[in-house]
Amino acid sequence: FCAHAHNGIEATNADPVNQNIKQRLISVERSVLSLINLLKKKISHAISLQSGQRNILVVFNSDISPLDSVVQAVVFTKDKQVSLRRGGKPVACTVLEQRRLDGGQQVIVTAQGEKLETVEG
Numbered sequence: 001f002c003a004h005a006h007n008g009i010e011a012t013n014a015d016p017v018n019q020n021i022k023q024r025l026i027s028v029e030r031s032v033l034s035l036i037n038l039l040k041k042k043i044s045h046a047i048s049l050q051s052g053q054r055n056i057l058v059v060f061n062s063d064i065s066p067l068d069s070v071v072q073a074v075v076f077t078k079d080k081q082v083s084l085r086r087g088g089k090p091v092a093c094t095v096l097e098q099r100r101l102d103g104g105q106q107v108i109v110t111a112q113g114e115k116l117e118t119v120e121g
Helices: 015-051
Strands: 084-086 087-093 106-108 112-116
Touching: none
Parallel strands: none
Antiparallel strands: 084 087, 106 112
């Protein structure tokens, strides 16, 4: 564990040393959160492939107890209607807010260079 200070058990660290330790711990935390996010994406992708469904919502429970509460999720879709299913059976859901978002732009690479093209939202 590279973030641990090795100045002795009872030694006090100088402020620059403490700042360095803090920055390393922050860096480690960011790396861990990125890896967790990557694993969630890989698991979701595998579920999507196995189920044959492209548009899926996967809820991860990282608590040690079973999840028995309402889950809020932000869903991006081109469809106006949204329905949730679990094992083919409908799951009750409530749309709290619905907004139309700009589709943004995509970069098209051509022999003459890159050009931006508007994506329908």
